[in-house]
Amino acid sequence: MSNVILQTSHINKYFHDPVTVPVLNDLSMSVDKGEFVSVVGKSGCGKSTLLYILSTMDTDYEGQLWIDQDLITGKKEKELARIRNEKIGFVFQFHYLLNEFSVLKNVMLPGLKLNQYSESEIEHRAMERLRMLHMEDLALKNANQLSGGQKQRVAIARALINDPAIIMGDEPTGNLDKKNGEIVFDIFQELAVHYHQTLLIVTHDPEFAARTNRIIEMEDGRIIRQ
Amino acid sequence: MNYKLIFSVSFSLLRARWKQTLIAAIGVTFSITMFIALLSFMTGLNGLLDGLILNRTPHVRIYNDIKPTKNQPVNVSGTYKDYHNFIRSVKSPSARQEIFNSGAVMDAIRRDDRVAGLAPKIIAPVFFTAGTIDITGVVNGIDVQAESSLFHFNDYIVAGKAIDLKNVPNSIILGKGVADKLLAEPGDVVQVTTSQGDIMPLKVVGYFQSGLQDFDKVQCYASINTAQKLLGKPNNYITDIQVKLKDLNQAPMVAKEYGALFDADTEDIQTANSQFETGSFIRTLISYSVGITLLIVAGFGIYNILNMMIYEKMDTIAILKATGFSGRDVNRIFIVIALTIGLAGGLVGLVFGFGLSAIIDQIPFRTPALPTITTFPVNYNPAFYLIGAVFSLVTTYFAGYFPARKASKVDPVVIIRGK
Numbered sequence: 001m002s003n004v005i006l007q008t009s010h011i012n013k014y015f016h017d018p019v020t021v022p023v024l025n026d027l028s029m030s031v032d033k034g035e036f037v038s039v040v041g042k043s044g045c046g047k048s049t050l051l052y053i054l055s056t057m058d059t060d061y062e063g064q065l066w067i068d069q070d071l072i073t074g075k076k077e078k079e080l081a082r083i084r085n086e087k088i089g090f091v092f093q094f095h096y097l098l099n100e101f102s103v104l105k106n107v108m109l110p111g112l113k114l115n116q117y118s119e120s121e122i123e124h125r126a127m128e129r130l131r132m133l134h135m136e137d138l139a140l141k142n143a144n145q146l147s148g149g150q151k152q153r154v155a156i157a158r159a160l161i162n163d164p165a166i167i168m169g170d171e172p173t174g175n176l177d178k179k180n181g182e183i184v185f186d187i188f189q190e191l192a193v194h195y196h197q198t199l200l201i202v203t204h205d206p207e208f209a210a211r212t213n214r215i216i217e218m219e220d221g222r223i224i225r226q
Numbered sequence: 227m228n229y230k231l232i233f234s235v236s237f238s239l240l241r242a243r244w245k246q247t248l249i250a251a252i253g254v255t256f257s258i259t260m261f262i263a264l265l266s267f268m269t270g271l272n273g274l275l276d277g278l279i280l281n282r283t284p285h286v287r288i289y290n291d292i293k294p295t296k297n298q299p300v301n302v303s304g305t306y307k308d309y310h311n312f313i314r315s316v317k318s319p320s321a322r323q324e325i326f327n328s329g330a331v332m333d334a335i336r337r338d339d340r341v342a343g344l345a346p347k348i349i350a351p352v353f354f355t356a357g358t359i360d361i362t363g364v365v366n367g368i369d370v371q372a373e374s375s376l377f378h379f380n381d382y383i384v385a386g387k388a389i390d391l392k393n394v395p396n397s398i399i400l401g402k403g404v405a406d407k408l409l410a411e412p413g414d415v416v417q418v419t420t421s422q423g424d425i426m427p428l429k430v431v432g433y434f435q436s437g438l439q440d441f442d443k444v445q446c447y448a449s450i451n452t453a454q455k456l457l458g459k460p461n462n463y464i465t466d467i468q469v470k471l472k473d474l475n476q477a478p479m480v481a482k483e484y485g486a487l488f489d490a491d492t493e494d495i496q497t498a499n500s501q502f503e504t505g506s507f508i509r510t511l512i513s514y515s516v517g518i519t520l521l522i523v524a525g526f527g528i529y530n531i532l533n534m535m536i537y538e539k540m541d542t543i544a545i546l547k548a549t550g551f552s553g554r555d556v557n558r559i560f561i562v563i564a565l566t567i568g569l570a571g572g573l574v575g576l577v578f579g580f581g582l583s584a585i586i587d588q589i590p591f592r593t594p595a596l597p598t599i600t601t602f603p604v605n606y607n608p609a610f611y612l613i614g615a616v617f618s619l620v621t622t623y624f625a626g627y628f629p630a631r632k633a634s635k636v637d638p639v640v641i642i643r644g645k
Contacts, residue, residue, distance in 0.1 A: 052639045057548060078552045085550020092642055098542050100242040110549040112231045158549070170642070 004069070005165050005198045006031040006054060011063035013049060013221075023049050024061070025221040031166065031200055036192035038209040039202045041218035047202045048170060050218070054200065055088055055168050056080045068165045085114050089159025091152065091201075093171040097143035103154050104130070104139040111161040122161070129157040133187060149180030156187055160197075167191070169201040173208060185211065232555060236562040239542070243535055247563075250531045251571035254622065257524040258575025258614045261517035263582040265610045268513035270603035272506045278437055282377045283495050284345070284468030285477040288484055290325060291491040294318050328464040331488050340471055340480060345372035347466040348453040355417040355425075356408045363404055365418065365446050367453020376470045379447075386412045386432020391449045398428040398452070402435040403443030418456065426456050437593075518617065525621035528567055532560060532629035536636075543633055544641035557634035564626020565619060572618030576611050 013024040023046045031037050039047045052058040053065065056072055059080070065072045067087055072080070084090075097106045104126055111122040130136045133153045138146060146154065152172060159167050169188075173181035185208060191197040192213070201212070209215050217225040240247050294316045300306055325331060328346065335344050348367030353360040370391045373379040380388050384402065391397055398418070400410060410416050415427045428448065435442055448456070454463050469484075471477055477494035485492040496503070536543070543556055587604040 048643065052643070055548070057637075057639050057642075078554065081547065081550050081552035081555075084548065090548050092545075092548075094642075098238075098545060100238040100542065105238075109231075109235075109546075112234075113228065113550050113555070115228045115231070162550075 003032045004030050005033050005035075005067070006200065007066040008054070009064045011050075011053060011061055011065070013046070013053065013058075013061040023221050024053070027063070027221070027223060029216060029223060029226060031198060033165075033198055034192070034196040036188065036199045036213040037201070037216060038212040038214070039200065039216045039218060040204060040206065040209045043204065045218045046221040047218050051168060051170055051200070051202045055090065056084055085110055086162055087165040089156075089162070089164035089167040091155050091159050091167065091169040091172040093174045097146075097151055097154055097158075099142070099144040101143060102139070103135070103141050103143055103146065106143055106154060107158045107161055110158060114162050116162075126157070126161060129160050130154070133157050147180075149176055149183060152176060152180070152184055153187065156184070160191075166198040166200060169199070169203075171203055172201060173203065173205060181205075181208070232558050232562060235546070236559045236566065239535070239539065239559070240563055240566060243538075246531050246535065247567060250528045250567045251574070253524040253527040254521075254568055254571025254618055255575040255578060257517075257520035258572050258618050259578040259582055260520050261614050261617075262576065262579025262610055263586065264517055265513050266579075266583040266604045266606060267586050267602065268509055269607065269610075270605040272509050273605055274599065274603040276506055277378075279499055280495065282379075282382075282436070283499055284377070285471040285474055285495045286469040286481045286484060287493045287498070288325060288331070288467040288469070288488060288490050289465060289493075290323050292318050292323070323465050324459070324463050325465065325467060325488070325490055328462055328467070331490075332464075332467060334487075335467065335469055335484070338480075340473070340476055342470045342472045343372065343376045344470070345369050345376050345468045346450060346464045347468055348450060348457070348459075348463065349465050350453055350457050351421055352456070353419040354404065354408055355419060360419070361404065361407055362444070363401070363446055364444050365398065365448050365453055365456060367448050367450040367456075369450055377468070382434055382436050384433045384435045386430075388432070390431040391447060391452075394429060394431050396426070396428050396452055396455070397431040397448065399432040399434050399447040400430055401442040401445045402433050403439060404446055405430070405433050407443070420456060422458070424456070424458060428452070428456075517614075521617050521621050524571075524618075525625040528564060528622050528625035529629060532564055532626055533632070535563075536560070536629050536633045539633075540636060540641050543636045544638040547636065547638040548642065553634035556636070557630045560630035560633050561623065561626050564622045564630065568618050568622025568625075571622075572615055575618065576614055579611070579614065580606075 007030040009028050011024055011027040012022065015021045015023055027050065039050065041047045049058070053061050056067070063073070067083060070083075072083065075083070097103070098109070101109070104123065107126040107130060108122050111117065111125065112119065117125065127136060127139060130139055133156060135150065135153050135157065138150060143151065143154070173184050176184060188199055188201065189211070192199055201208075203209055214226070216223055298313055298316065300311045300313065332344060332346065335341055346369055350365045350367065352363055352365050354363050368379070368391075370379065370388050374388055383399065386399065388399070391399060398416065400408065400416070408416055410430050412430050412432055414430045416430060417425055418428050419425050434445065434447060436445075451461065454461055457463070469480070471480060474495065478496055481492040481494035484490070546556060547553070583604045583606060586602050589602050591599060591602045593599070
């Protein structure tokens, strides 16, 4: 039990607009520490919706959610923000970086928000992570000067800055070409193998899913295989 | 709370949209500039216009009015106390207009702590004889030095010197209007006839011009001694005592007190010139309304620009929230943006406002009605700058408040899912 990073119990979710439609149906699952899990399923099966509930950004659901043994359900917006900041690293499909900031500052921002280390230490940690992803040369560039693949790697570095309990990805390779998608997958693989980083990635790429430790397959708001 | 981070994010957003930021800030700058310049100019003008009258008006005036005796003998009599007494056709007694025991009264007033100074005066209605025509006028017998120091008499002398009234025996300073009618120049001698019919030649030593045409067509000045001689009165004859107080607001109280104490009629400045206070009040009110309207319009500009910025920066807000910024942090970021615009725009506005006031202060403004004024009057009151600074911050805070609240409520899921 102590090894469980993420757990849900009987999660139900409805969309109310224009009519009430069930999206997630009595969904229970758990992710252990160090697991590399992918969630697959057809478009509209509710996998993204599930991810937003798991990421604490969507609070309109029934059931319970635990992250790192901590009951998340019912917490206040401010506490949820803190949990996202501290425990969860995000990698999105489209929304990569803030164009107003340099690459380095983008990576540093969640660290600065957490305010656990001094600024120079956070900068050092950010450079470490960029180096790990071979992006250190681009650290001082502006975020909008990077290519899609490069941006996604910086986004991964940003997700890692606070040593999160889990990294969540929403189709992180969905908007990338084959080669860049491959690079991103290799990074995830390396994080899982070498750093025992827990990863939960939503994808509709079966090839991507096949190479992960565990596949959760969803259909019509239920888990049909895990 | 990590304010350093909030500020750093705010300034980055500002820099990314620096043109809009600049326009918003210029809006604030413009309104603060106009606010300062308008108020400085308007209150300067107010001061000038009020000064026209108020500078020359004593705070308390002691005199003896011509009026019937209040207590007629029949009312005082004990025999008819319980009767209704009807008295018709009561006439004013031929009482003296002079203030009784004026020397002692003046000494008593001078000893009063509340009094800044006093100037005795004799008012003598006269005729000036110019050929076959008699022109009515009033000769004011004054103590030139007291009058100059208390009521700025010097400022209104457009030809000659005020002190000549004292130095040249039997001299007179004519109102500009009177002088024009008499065609009298300094050095000329004019014939003055009193209401008793005595004629006396007086030497013109200067012109007086107050700026009020009606006033200048009637009023002339002579020294107290000359006026006493003119009226054939002894040298303790005084008809008016003009008192200037340290605090103008005490005037009604002091007037009442002196009235009872010296058994004379008194008039305070508030009663005598109430219409001027009303005028000043209305003008100031209008200036403030216009200035504050300008600021509110600038506030709407900021509101618009921040609203636009929030729509543009939805992605940024969503990512900030997804990576751990709470709604409150986002709120603070936009409030800081708004206040930065307000502060920067406001500060520049204060400087520009001062500059514009200084420029207005240099613009030549010469009018025959106001001999002592050569440029537009400007009032450099620090209170306006304080009000401007506070108001620029308050309006920008409220202009930023609603957009910031909106930004804090942005749902990251909707944005991230929406793409």
